[in-house]
Amino acid sequence: MGKEQITEEQKKVARYAKAMGHPIRMYVLELLSKQSCCYSGDLSEELPIVKSTLSQHLKELKSAGLIQGEIETPRVKYCINKENWAEAQQLFKQFLKI
Amino acid sequence: MGKEQITEEQKKVARYAKAMGHPIRMYVLELLSKQSCCYSGDLSEELPIVKSTLSQHLKELKSAGLIQGEIETPRVKYCINKENWAEAQQLFKQFLKI
DNA sequence: ATTTTTGTTCGTGTTTTTACGAACAACTAG
DNA sequence: CTAGTTGTTCGTAAAAACACGAACAAAAAT
Numbered sequence: 001m002g003k004e005q006i007t008e009e010q011k012k013v014a015r016y017a018k019a020m021g022h023p024i025r026m027y028v029l030e031l032l033s034k035q036s037c038c039y040s041g042d043l044s045e046e047l048p049i050v051k052s053t054l055s056q057h058l059k060e061l062k063s064a065g066l067i068q069g070e071i072e073t074p075r076v077k078y079c080i081n082k083e084n085w086a087e088a089q090q091l092f093k094q095f096l097k098i
Numbered sequence: 099m100g101k102e103q104i105t106e107e108q109k110k111v112a113r114y115a116k117a118m119g120h121p122i123r124m125y126v127l128e129l130l131s132k133q134s135c136c137y138s139g140d141l142s143e144e145l146p147i148v149k150s151t152l153s154q155h156l157k158e159l160k161s162a163g164l165i166q167g168e169i170e171t172p173r174v175k176y177c178i179n180k181e182n183w184a185e186a187q188q189l190f191k192q193f194l195k196i
Numbered sequence: 197a198t199t200t201t202t203g204t205t206c207g208t209g210t211t212t213t214t215a216c217g218a219a220c221a222a223c224t225a226g
Numbered sequence: 227c228t229a230g231t232t233g234t235t236c237g238t239a240a241a242a243a244c245a246c247g248a249a250c251a252a253a254a255a256t
Binding site: 022056057060073074 | 244247254
């Protein structure tokens with residue numbers, strides 16, 4: 001077994017891909033990438049999961065850097081993290097050669 | 099909590115993304131998408147994992163439909179699954195709007 | 197000062213993922 | 227027939243992902 005050949009870029013794409021690797025999270029990302037923002041409650045109404053589970057998925061997307069949350073008491077407004085979203089677009093574009 | 103709003107396309111992209119969601123698998127996919135084919139042994143030499151673990155990752159990629167293996171005794175030649183790779187390209191392109 | 201609203205966090209349990217080494221399978225070479 | 231080569235599968239273990247309900251937190255409304 002040789003030395004590590006895996007690049008930082010590959011790690012980054014893998015990290016983003018992992019965050020995208022669940023239907024619920026894909027749904028959220030697709031929605032946010034279209035309209036840029038929404039409230040957690042709106043998602044909760046549409047999706048077949050309890051709010052605590054949704055909260056976990058949003059946390060996962062946040063920790064991957066793909067979204068960000070802003071408190072607007074008593075609600076939380078979630079938006080695409082534009083900077084990282086752009087990076088993800090770029091990385092996937094390169095990777096997929098599209 | 100409302101009805102299931104998640105589309106089949108979102109499930110498909112999530113499935114592909116999940117398969118891409120590990121650095122080792124990203125490495126393999128990127129290599130195969132460039133040169134179309136390679137032997138398992140070549141990968142094993144380059145990557146910092148034991149062969150059984152590599153075999154598991156290849157199995158995962160295969161079950162996601164992104165690669166396919168062909169026995170060339172005593173070796174196994176792995177290639178991109180062109181049809182599904184094209185579908186993945188298409189789906190990500192749509193999803194990322196790139 | 198309560199109650200209500202909106203989400204997060206915590207505790208729990210189940211399932212899946214990841215990784216390793218040993219054992220096995222299939223075919224070739226000596 | 228016995229080595230050797232190349233990968234897969236099996237057995238195992240540890241970590242992470244996923245989902246739920248209960249409890250909690252923060253601010254607004256009554």
